[in-house]
Amino acid sequence: MKPMTPRQIVRELDKYIVGQEAAKKSVAIAMRNRWRRLQVPDHLREEIMPNNIILIGSTGVGKTEIARRLAMLADAPFVKVEASKFTEVGYVGRDVESIIRDLTEVAVSMVRHEKEAEVEAKALELADDRLLDILFPLDDQPVVVHDGGGSGEDEELRARHQRTRDKLRKRLQAGEFEDRLVEIKTHSDVSPMMQVMGPFGMDDVAINIQEMLGNMLPKKSRSQKTTVEEARKILAAEEAGKIIDMDEVIRDALNRVEEMGIVFIDELDKIAGERASSGPDVSREGVQRDILPIIEGCNVVTKYGVVQTDHVLFIAAGAFHVSKPSDLIPELQGRFPIRVEMDDLTEKDFVKILIHPRNALIKQYEALLATEGVRLSFDKQAIKEIARVAFQVNESNENIGARRLHTILTTLLEDILFEQPEGSNKEIAITPAMVRTRVASIASDPDLSRYIL
Numbered sequence: 196m197k198p199m200t201p202r203q204i205v206r207e208l209d210k211y212i213v214g215q216e217a218a219k220k221s222v223a224i225a226m227r228n229r230w231r232r233l234q235v236p237d238h239l240r241e242e243i244m245p246n247n248i249i250l251i252g253s254t255g256v257g258k259t260e261i262a263r264r265l266a267m268l269a270d271a272p273f274v275k276v277e278a279s280k281f282t283e284v285g286y287v288g289r290d291v292e293s294i295i296r297d298l299t300e301v302a303v304s305m306v307r308h309e310k311e312a313e314v315e316a317k318a319l320e321l322a323d324d325r326l327l328d329i330l331f332p333l334d335d336q337p338v339v340v341h342d343g344g345g346s347g348e349d350e351e352l353r354a355r356h357q358r359t360r361d362k363l364r365k366r367l368q369a370g371e372f373e374d375r376l377v378e379i380k381t382h383s384d385v386s387p388m389m390q391v392m393g394p395f396g397m398d399d400v401a402i403n404i405q406e407m408l409g410n411m412l413p414k415k416s417r418s419q420k421t422t423v424e425e426a427r428k429i430l431a432a433e434e435a436g437k438i439i440d441m442d443e444v445i446r447d448a449l450n451r452v453e454e455m456g457i458v459f460i461d462e463l464d465k466i467a468g469e470r471a472s473s474g475p476d477v478s479r480e481g482v483q484r485d486i487l488p489i490i491e492g493c494n495v496v497t498k499y500g501v502v503q504t505d506h507v508l509f510i511a512a513g514a515f516h517v518s519k520p521s522d523l524i525p526e527l528q529g530r531f532p533i534r535v536e537m538d539d540l541t542e543k544d545f546v547k548i549l550i551h552p553r554n555a556l557i558k559q560y561e562a563l564l565a566t567e568g569v570r571l572s573f574d575k576q577a578i579k580e581i582a583r584v585a586f587q588v589n590e591s592n593e594n595i596g597a598r599r600l601h602t603i604l605t606t607l608l609e610d611i612l613f614e615q616p617e618g619s620n621k622e623i624a625i626t627p628a629m630v631r632t633r634v635a636s637i638a639s640d641p642d643l644s645r646y647i648l
């Protein structure tokens with residue numbers, strides 16, 4: 196594993212997220228600190244607790260986006276959950292321990308994929324062996340007659356078999372039989388196809404039932420007809436499964452969750468209500484109380500074993516418009532020592548967001564229209580105009596941050612997207628005048644813009 200330095204992490208995030216330097220910096224430090232901690236001598240390592248972070252910022256400024264990109268970078272088990280999805284134990288909804296179970300699930304499949312990559316060459320070879328047996332069954336080849344005679348003949352026959360097989364293998368590997376149909380038999384677990392629902396809010400009961408059934412039911416063998424190309428993938432996966440030591444995978448995975456796991460809790464503000472004494476709000480504080488032990492560090496039972504959560508890193512995010520971080524229960528506040536305020540996006544940021552990110556909206560629309568043979572281009576001034584309108588609408592209506600750019604662009608491009616591919620104009624340049632006629636006029640009418648933009 197090659198851990199990224201904080202600067203490298205920020206540089207990667209920069210490819211997708213405009214501005215928000217403070218937030219990028221603190222998540223980068225937190226990520227690197229995981230690795231640093233692992234290099235520290237044993238007795239101190241246990242003492243170093245993760246510095247959990249709360250990202251605070253209005254809607255549409257990139258909180259979730261940072262988490263999504265971080266997840267892709269993190270060479271560590273990572274899950275993103277919405278705080279509002281959870282309920283107190285005993286209520287309908289997911290219980291908070293399922294966060295850690297999901298994280299473990301992620302880690303297990305992560306480690307398994309790594310191991311699969313390690314044994315891939317071997318598994319492919321074994322798959323080819325099985326394919327050869329199916330394509331050219333041995334009994335089709337001359338039978339070895341034991342007449343008690345010279346074993347030299349036997350030897351020779353075997354050598355000839357081997358030569359034929361080697362030749363066939365070469366041709367198989369060269370891809371000569373890829374389209375041939377073969378019938379393969381695979382042994383599969385039946386349980387993955389079956390979803391066992393436990394009593395409400397008790398995910399672990401469901402898991403146990405599933406485990407039990409999975410072990411009791413016989414492995415089902417299934418035959419199917421497919422092309423050699425497909426069959427090789429299926430057989431290689433099965434062979435890899437035989438080589439890989441699942442116990443080791445699970446040990447590695449549990450260790451990785453405990454030492455490097457990252458949980459992103461989105462919409463934390465949604466469970467930070469004022470302390471209402473009745474009504475649906477009672478459960479908000481309940482959820483906070485349920486989450487607390489996991490963040491403080493406790494043991495969670497998963498189907499792979501017990502996971503200790505002391506060193507899992509938690510990054511939370513929320514708009515905190517109505518409620519404030521100080522509305523969280525004090526114990527929970529203390530568990531998030533780092534608070535980062537995200538900046539509101541400016542008109543200049545909007546211009547950059549339209550152009551620079553790898554997934555910039557303008558790039559997306561250009562690519563979409565290119566499929567119809569249309570070359571869409573945006574005049575520099577037009578982009579500025581779009582940003583200006585977006586900013587203005589955010590000011591006059593609700594501020595929804597960069598999400599406003601989506602609504603503006605869809606309105607602006609609606610006719611063009613509808614006209615194609617029949618439209619004759621295959622070179623479309625968006626000019627400031629077009630932006631003004633198509634959206635600025637709507638934007639300046641508060642009644643209209645409320646509904647359309």
Ligand SMILES: Nc1ncnc2c1ncn2[C@@H]1O[C@H](COP(=O)(O)OP(=O)(O)OP(=O)(O)O)[C@@H](O)[C@H]1O
Pocket residue numbers: 211212213214215252253254255256257258259260261513514548552596597598
């Ligand atoms: N700083 C930014 N740079 C690039 N794109 C951004 C930025 N901020 C927001 N966006 C774009 O706006 C969209 C919404 O952003 P995001 O989902 O991160 O909002 P959020 O901060 O999580 O808001 P909410 O509080 O409503 O969940 C994203 O899909 C992203 O494309």
Ligand SMILES: [Mg+2]
Pocket residue numbers: 258259260461462
């Ligand atoms: Mg969000």
